[in-house]
Amino acid sequence: MNWKYGLIxxxxxxDGEQLCELVELYKLDDSDTYGAFCRxxxxxxxxxxxxxxxxxxxxxxxxxxxxxxxTRQPRELPQYEWDWRPKG
Numbered sequence: 001m002n003w004k005y006g007l008i009x010x011x012x013x014x015d016g017e018q019l020c021e022l023v024e025l026y027k028l029d030d031s032d033t034y035g036a037f038c039r040x041x042x043x044x045x046x047x048x049x050x051x052x053x054x055x056x057x058x059x060x061x062x063x064x065x066x067x068x069x070x071t072r073q074p075r076e077l078p079q080y081e082w083d084w085r086p087k088g
Contacts, residue, residue, distance in 0.1 A: 002027045005040055005051035006058060009065040010082050020060055021082060022051060037064065039081070 003026045011019040024041075025034035042048050064070070068086040 004034065004058075005054040006034065006037065006061045007055045008037060008061045008063070010070045012065075018060065022055070025061070034061075034063070037084075 003024055006023050006025040007020045008023050008025075009018055010021050013019070022040045022042075023037040024039075026036040026038075027033065028035045040051060042051060064084055068084050071083045071085075073081045073083050
């Protein structure tokens with residue numbers, strides 16, 4: 001499978017609270033690394049169940065948080081999007 005749902009860590013507050021985003025994770029090549037993501041679009045109960053099982057199996061994904069920086073891009077409030085830039 002070249003994609004799965006994931007719950008990625010995007011921010012940790014000063015008091016240690018974790019803010020996560022439900023996303024679709026994609027493989028960019030034949031490795032086991034899911035190196036790209038986009039906001040999840042859940043369109044059916046079956047997709048919601050699949051997202052639940054993927055996140056339950058994998059837990060919180062820290063890969064992007066540990067390897068880059070997130071900034072919040074405002075849209076119409078209260079919505080927003082996250083912009084991610086790799087470290088380095």
